[in-house]
Amino acid sequence: MNRAEMLGRAKEREKIWDFVIIGGGATGVGCAVDAASRGFDVLLLEQNDFGKGTSSRSTKLVHGGVRYLAQGNFAFVIEALRERAIIKKNAPHLVRNQSFVVPCYSL
Numbered sequence: 302m303n304r305a306e307m308l309g310r311a312k313e314r315e316k317i318w319d320f321v322i323i324g325g326g327a328t329g330v331g332c333a334v335d336a337a338s339r340g341f342d343v344l345l346l347e348q349n350d351f352g353k354g355t356s357s358r359s360t361k362l363v364h365g366g367v368r369y370l371a372q373g374n375f376a377f378v379i380e381a382l383r384e385r386a387i388i389k390k391n392a393p394h395l396v397r398n399q400s401f402v403v404p405c406y407s408l
Contacts, residue, residue: 311344318344325350327363334392363388363396 320336322329325347333345366374366381389396 316342318342320344321346331388331392334395335387338391 319341320333320343322333322336322343322345325333325345329345329347333343337343363385366378369375369377369381
């Protein structure tokens with residue numbers, strides 16, 4: 302189905318949407334998946350490609366906030382880990398763990 306067909310279907314719908322989410326970045330898609338998995342009717346609008354936003358341009362990773370440990374921002378790290386756990390619980394088919402090798406040049 303192309304963009305014009307999808308827009309036509311959305312315009313022809315007579316029933317009111319439970320949620321209309323503007324922006325198909327990581328947050329918008331996560332909200333849409335969460336709401337749809339709970340049985341709500343969701344319309345997700347994005348002007349470009351899904352995942353095109355700044356949070357996905359480099360890696361499309363959901364981070365755990367590890368770099369903020371060095372700054373001593375423990376509250377942010379805890380919040381990031383909680384959010385990551387929610388995403389893994391609500392959309393396990395979209396999430397997978399990724400291993401990394403981090404070089405250490407000095408101790």
